[in-house]
Amino acid sequence: MNAVVTGATSFLGRALVDQLLEDGNKVYAIVRPGSLNRSSLKEDRNGLIIIERNLEELHELNQAIDEECQAFYHFGWDGSGSENRLKGEVQQKNVEDSLKALEGARRLGCRRFLFSGSQAEYGIHQDAMTEETECRPVSEYGKAKLQFLNRAMEQTEGWRQQGIAGMEYIHARIFSVYGPGDHPWSLVESCIRTFSRGEYISLGECTQMWNFLYLDDCIRALKLLMEQEKGSVSGIYNVAGPEEENKQLREYIRTMYEVLGSHGSYSYGRRKPNAEGPANLIPDSKKLIGATGFKPYVNFREGILKTHKEEKY
Structure with missing residues (x-):
């Protein structure tokens, strides 16, 4: 398979590129011109072609790629940090x-386009979130992800009706993923670093329900969606850990x-909540499981180790 991955040096993008190459696919990894993280892609691997493009130039990728591609994974997105989520x-x-x-x-003739959506699209809820749950995003980040979903669904449906293209649109609503290479300021990375060094960390209240999914399992879920042999897998899918992983963050x-x-040590109640506020994270991933048979391989204890x-802290 020929696959395109934008945001190829991001936490998820880099892991996906690695797995696609390991599986024997040809990967066009899209990075920003002058990217400081380009070296993380290890350019000497068979099947990897790195293309430098700004996000606003992605409609012209066919000028740099001279063959048809089957899969397009879109992770390229500016301003994912807490401050920019409000802009x-x-x-x-x-x-x-x-x-x-x-x-x-x-x-490029892609058969499927997979977009990295976010749990931030749901906003604040007290109950389990299914793909049918009403979206009430709080941050501009969540609103933008939801807006793109609606416009992308409308665009691809229009192409189908006009006979222009039959490309499927997959909206992967990704919840909290952790693992090697995550942002150093994430909760999991901060705790691992602090406790490994025997230091102190100040946390928020951490009373909300939460769910974590290990990086390798997340990547496998995304690949399963893209590679399904069913007639169509278009639509929204929650990508998260199983229901038994829904626990209070303090646990x-x-x-x-x-x-x-x-x-080391830690205390609660001293930090402000993030851009989405103190939201519960109670994902329901039955639709993903039904469509792909997905089951995580790594539990939280194993994932932290x-x-x-x-x-190597």
């Missing part, structure tokens, strides 16, 4: 740039503390 102009540009990526995929923190030897070993 409407930053997030609105992402919507327009992502529509250009969709057009780029059409020009996850206690698990990390114990797994890493109970070194794997991450700690890889990061």
Whole structure:
């Protein structure tokens, strides 16, 4: 399979590129011109072709790729950090740039386009979130991801009706993923680093329900969606851990503390909530399981040990 991956040096993008190459696919990895993280892609691997493009140029990828591609994974998105999640102009540009990526995929003859959506699209809920749950996003980031979903669904349906293209649109609503290579300021990375060094960390209240999914399992879920042999897998899919992983965030923190030897210390209630507020994260992933048979291989304890070993704190 020939696959295109934008945001190829991001946490998820880099892991996906690695797995696609390991499976014997040809990968066109799209990176920004002058990217400081380009070296993380290890350019000497068979099947890897790196293309430098800005996000607003993704509709012209057919000028750099001279063969048909089957799969397009779109992770390219500016302003994912907490501060930029509140900036409407930053997030609105992402919507327009992502529509250009969709057009780029059409020009390359892609069979499926998978977009990295977010749990932030749901907003604040107290109950389990299914793909049918009403979306009430709080941050500009969540609003933009939801807006792109609606415009992409409309665009691809229009192409089908006009006989222009039969490309399927997959909206992977990704919940909290952790693992080697994550942002150093993420909760899991911060806790692993602190407890490994026997230091102190100040946390928020951490009373909300949460769900974590290990990086390798997330990548496998995305590949399963893209590679299904069914007639169509278009639509929205929650990508998250199983229901038994839905726990209060404090339980996850206690698990990390114990797994890493109970070194250092922590306290609650001293940090402000993130851009989405103190939202519960209670995903329902039955639709993903029904469509692909997906089942995570790595539980949270194992995932923390794997991450700690890889990061070498």
